[in-house]
Amino acid sequence: MGTGNEAAVRLKMLNKMILVRRFENQITELAAEQGRLPGMQILATGQEAAVGVVLALRTEDVIVTNHRSHAHLLAKGADPRALMAEIMGKETGVNHGKSGTLHLIVPEVNALMTSTVVGASPPLAAGAAFAQQYTGSDAITAVFFGDGAAAEGSVHEAMNLAGVWKLPLLFVCENNCWAGAQSFDVHCSTGNIASRAVSYGMPGELVNGNDTDEVYETASRLSARCREGGGPALMELATYRMRGHGEYDRQHYVDPAEIEEWAARDPILLYRERLIEAGVATAEQIDAMDEEAGRIVAEALRFAEDSPYPAPEAALDHVWAEAGAKIY
Amino acid sequence: MRELHTGIAIREALTLAMEMDERVFVAGEGVGVSIHDNPIMPTHGLLEQFGERRVKDTPVSEAAIAGLAVGASNMGLLPVVEIMFFPFITLASDMLVNHAAKLRYLSGGKSGFPLTVRVKAGMGFQAGCQHSHNLEAWMAHAPGLKVTFASTPADAKGLLLSAIFDPDPVIVVEEMGLYFMQGEVPDGDVRVPLGKARTVRPGMDATVVAYGGAVYAALAAAETLQEEGVSLEVIDLRTLVPLDKDAVLESLGRTGRLVTVHDANKFCGFGAELAAIAAEEGFASLKAPVRRVAAPNTPVPFTPPQEQFYKPGAEDIVQAVRSIL
Ligand SMILES: Cc1ncc(C[n+]2csc(CCOP(=O)(O)OP(=O)(O)O)c2C)c(N)n1
Numbered sequence: 254m255g256t257g258n259e260a261a262v263r264l265k266m267l268n269k270m271i272l273v274r275r276f277e278n279q280i281t282e283l284a285a286e287q288g289r290l291p292g293m294q295i296l297a298t299g300q301e302a303a304v305g306v307v308l309a310l311r312t313e314d315v316i317v318t319n320h321r322s323h324a325h326l327l328a329k330g331a332d333p334r335a336l337m338a339e340i341m342g343k344e345t346g347v348n349h350g351k352s353g354t355l356h357l358i359v360p361e362v363n364a365l366m367t368s369t370v371v372g373a374s375p376p377l378a379a380g381a382a383f384a385q386q387y388t389g390s391d392a393i394t395a396v397f398f399g400d401g402a403a404a405e406g407s408v409h410e411a412m413n414l415a416g417v418w419k420l421p422l423l424f425v426c427e428n429n430c431w432a433g434a435q436s437f438d439v440h441c442s443t444g445n446i447a448s449r450a451v452s453y454g455m456p457g458e459l460v461n462g463n464d465t466d467e468v469y470e471t472a473s474r475l476s477a478r479c480r481e482g483g484g485p486a487l488m489e490l491a492t493y494r495m496r497g498h499g500e501y502d503r504q505h506y507v508d509p510a511e512i513e514e515w516a517a518r519d520p521i522l523l524y525r526e527r528l529i530e531a532g533v534a535t536a537e538q539i540d541a542m543d544e545e546a547g548r549i550v551a552e553a554l555r556f557a558e559d560s561p562y563p564a565p566e567a568a569l570d571h572v573w574a575e576a577g578a579k580i581y
Numbered sequence: 582m583r584e585l586h587t588g589i590a591i592r593e594a595l596t597l598a599m600e601m602d603e604r605v606f607v608a609g610e611g612v613g614v615s616i617h618d619n620p621i622m623p624t625h626g627l628l629e630q631f632g633e634r635r636v637k638d639t640p641v642s643e644a645a646i647a648g649l650a651v652g653a654s655n656m657g658l659l660p661v662v663e664i665m666f667f668p669f670i671t672l673a674s675d676m677l678v679n680h681a682a683k684l685r686y687l688s689g690g691k692s693g694f695p696l697t698v699r700v701k702a703g704m705g706f707q708a709g710c711q712h713s714h715n716l717e718a719w720m721a722h723a724p725g726l727k728v729t730f731a732s733t734p735a736d737a738k739g740l741l742l743s744a745i746f747d748p749d750p751v752i753v754v755e756e757m758g759l760y761f762m763q764g765e766v767p768d769g770d771v772r773v774p775l776g777k778a779r780t781v782r783p784g785m786d787a788t789v790v791a792y793g794g795a796v797y798a799a800l801a802a803a804e805t806l807q808e809e810g811v812s813l814e815v816i817d818l819r820t821l822v823p824l825d826k827d828a829v830l831e832s833l834g835r836t837g838r839l840v841t842v843h844d845a846n847k848f849c850g851f852g853a854e855l856a857a858i859a860a861e862e863g864f865a866s867l868k869a870p871v872r873r874v875a876a877p878n879t880p881v882p883f884t885p886p887q888e889q890f891y892k893p894g895a896e897d898i899v900q901a902v903r904s905i906l
Contacts, residue, residue, distance in 0.1 A: 372641065434616045440641070
């Protein structure tokens with residue numbers, strides 16, 4: 254599995270994963286220094302192979318994401334500087350400091366909507382996919398949600414609607430084994446989410462979510478099917494949340510052996526080794542890539558720190574469209 | 582008397598209720614195993630004490646949590662369920678607004694729903710508007726629901742005990758910032774009756790009616806104004822439904838001036854109801870217009886300077902009082 258991908262795509266995936274890891278490691282560092290970051294910080298460390306889904310999409314395709322969004326957004330091409338600035342609550346942030354880390358919205362790269370209300374993303378994505386179908390576009394929508402979210406009624410309702418209307422919607426469940434402090438087996442009775450697809454008349458595939466090639470190939474195949482009018486599909490990435498629910502979570506309820514076991518399956522380490530073995534890149538090239546990612550993140554941090562906070566009164570902006578604006 | 586944190590006082594109410602009555606059970610997301618291993622959090626340690634039969638960790642399913650409470654209470658249990666953050670009550674709102682609130686009425690009084698929903702509220706911790714949104718006026722607007730909103734550890738304990746053993750559905754709003762505040766709390770089953778306001782500070786020149794953390798902003802404003810020779814009476818409502826209208830009107834009758842304060846948006850907020858009551862039933866006492874101090878009509882912003890700007894503070898109350906003296 255995986256050797257069929259073109260070298261350029263594989264290198265790009267590794268590159269994005271490395272950037273995501275560097276970016277999030279920076280947030281971990283800042284979060285540990287009290288007062289440098291407002292609010293809670295929720296990271297996707299260990300789940301970076303999800304970039305394979307985003308890179309299987311086209312530029313015009315839409316993604317809808319949730320509270321654990323950094324990997325999706327950076328892979329879709331969001332500017333790390335504006336993301337970092339938003340996380341710090343600065344005026345130059347992607348959302349002028351209105352969102353912060355939890356609801357990052359980057360429409361300019363078709364990262365259309367984010368909701369931190371668990372389970373809200375799939376119905377929103379059904380609306381986006383409907384618009385694509387309605388206007389005759391051949392773009393599709395991919396929506397990311399967690400295994401915990403799969404318990405919300407809204408997720409079932411979105412899958413059912415997408416199934417009966419054959420919406421061009423790729424449901425991507427990142428099953429990272431935990432929902433808050435609840436392990437997957439205590440909140441799901443069937444052992445996986447992918448098998449639910451049957452109830453909605455769509456294909457459902459469970460993939461190794463730490464194998465970047467497998468993620469990419471499955472997403473490519475399923476999204477091609479959506480694009481050709483085949484209707485929605487569901488893929489579940491079996492992966493792991495390496496840093497707890499948020500940076501304040503000490504994971505007192507997790508067996509350390511479990512974390513160790515998954516650390517050995519770190520998607521970035523595995524992919525790096527595989528690409529070197531396949532002759533796609535040398536260790537030196539990848540190290541240089543990593544250094545470059547470090548420079549990008551350092552620059553993003555500098556930019557964010559040098560940026561001002563928005564004016565307090567600007568809290569009142571953005572509730573409505575501009576006065577007098579009309580649809581037509 | 583002992584000093585306890587509000588979070589611990591709430592746990593004391595839960596513990597007592599569970600010990601006193603086998604019908605009481607607790608359910609919600611992370612009420613047993615929680616990412617917060619902080620002993621001040623209200624449900625900390627309950628699972629160890631009462632076991633999995635009575636302390637139920639649920640999936641992330643607010644509609645199911647609320648439906649569980651409605652169904653189980655109809656069967657005679659006394660559910661105490663938790664909604665993790667106030668905005669997520671919207672996912673439970675069909676069960677609460679269309680069912681918990683209406684089924685007694687629909688049954689012609691035959692059915693009862695003695696359930697309690699503890700909902701965690703508050704702002705000031707930069708979680709943004711999908712985690713911070715005070716919706717107490719929404720809940721108060723649905724006939725059939727009772728709504729409490731405590732400001733002290735003792736009230737948090739006493740109101741929760743009353744709610745659990747009240748025959749109607751009660752929404753118990755817990756302001757998270759107050760979990761970490763300490764105060765005197767009576768031992769044992771000491772209840773605070775629903776629908777009874779508390780005069781926190783007597784005064785003569787104007788009445789400030791508040792609830793939750795806003796009470797402390799009102800008290801700070803009273804200190805400032807006292808230095809100018811103005812005497813503020815501060816009333817803590819404690820329960821929005823049933824509302825202690827008499828306490829508000831009685832105070833207004835003495836001071837002749839009314840300022841309402843809350844952290845929720847002003848437009849259609851609970852302060853509007855109080856102002857309307859003053860106009861309809863206390864008009865003869867009013868020496869000046871009623872003033873409402875509340876948040877602006879925007880969602881809660883994330884970035885610290887804006888969040889601070891958004892939350893009404895003592896200075897806003899001082900100005901409102903000055904404007905009607
Ligand atoms: C409707 C709603 N309920 C509860 C929460 C609090 N909450 C935030 S993340 C989370 C767990 C979600 O688990 P999962 O969907 O598996 O995503 P993960 O965090 O594991 O990526 C919970 C309960 C929320 N944000 N929204």
